[in-house]
Amino acid sequence: MLGLPAHVRACLFDLDGVLTQTAKVHAAAWKETFDDYLREQAAREGAAFVPFDAVQDYDEYVDGRPREDGVRTFLAARGVRLPEGAPDDPPEAETVNGLGTRKNNLVLRRIREEGVEPYEGSVRFVQAVREAGLRTAVVSSSANCRDVLVAAGIEELFDERIDGVVAHERRLRGKPAPDTYLEAARGLAVKEDAAAVFEDALAGVEAGRAGRFGFVVGVDRVGQAEQLRAHGADVVVRDLAALMESR
Template identity: 65%
Template sequence: MLGLPDKIRGCLFDLDGVLTRTATVHAAAWKEMFDAFLRQRAEQTHTPFVPFDKVADYDTYVDGKPRADGTRSFLESRGIELPEGTASDTPDMNTVEGLGLRKNDIVLRMIRQDGVEAYEGSMRYVRAVRDAGLGRAVVSSSTNCQDVLVAAGFDGLFDARIDGIVAQQQHLHGKPAPDTYLAGARALGLEPAECAVYEDALAGVESGRAGAFGLVVGVDRVGQADALRAHGADVVVTDLAELFGR
């Protein structure tokens, strides 16, 4: 009924774009932050302002990655090198850390203003996974993961949470490395081959493939089914409810 091989005993879910409609919020926040930075830099260097593309740039450089990795990756694509900064940096500083903090402040403002919406099909699917007695973990690079889960109504549906805070504490590499998903499997007491990964980000499905998980489900919210398959998805759906009865 869940569209899973018999060997699967646990399910590892990404948050933004899989469980909640927050991927678009993150994309908008990245654009607001980067556009302001790029516009200021263009004025200072007397070069053309080329805005951040919240589809192409977001999907290619930042989606699914820890904030610092996404910030650094996009800047590199524009040939921009900034100091890394430190944990004591503030959002007004033009460092990798500072820009990441600036983006996070924007996300929090947007969530406070507009709330968080769950994908109805994902809510039904997670509840069905719970009712089937399978282990459940949410695996996200977000440091706001718990707040988003509560706001979207998912709180209490998961056995474990591996988020940006846990990744920092355990020194886990972010996606596309498999570290956070492997930690999710360990938290459920399972081997990777016994777990299914559910991801909408190209970096996320790469991490599922790299970790040799039992199934990698790509969730196509933006018309990138072929790219999800190319990066490692075994199955691609537009909504988790499509898995019922497969």
């Protein structure tokens, strides 16, 4: 009834865009952050301002990655390299950490002002997974993962949480490396081939495939089904509830 292979014993879920409707919040915060920086840079250099694309650039360069990796990856695509700075850099600092702080502040402000809504179909699916006796984990690059889970009222649905804070403490590489998903499987005491990964980000799907997980589900919220399949998804759905309806 879950639409999963019989050998799956645990489900590992990304947060933003899979469980909660926060991917659009992150995309908007990245756009505001990068556009402000790119506009200032263009003015200094007398060049044309080319804005950050909140769909294409977001999907390709920042979605699913740790915050600082997102800054580096996108700016590298624009031929820009900034000094790393320090984790406590203020948001006005022209460093990787400074831009990351600026983006995070914008996300937190939007969450405070707008709240967090989970996807109803995802909540029903996770509840069904737990009722079937499968273990569950949330795997996110966000350092705000727990706050988002609490705000959405779904924290109790997960046996394990591997987020940006845990990844930093345990020195785990971020997606598209499989480290955080592998750590979640270890925490649930299941082998990776007995676990399913649920991801909306191309980097996250790559992580699921690189970790040789038993099943990788791509969640297509923005019309990128073919890209998700190309990056390694075994199946692509618009909503997790569709998995229960497919069997």
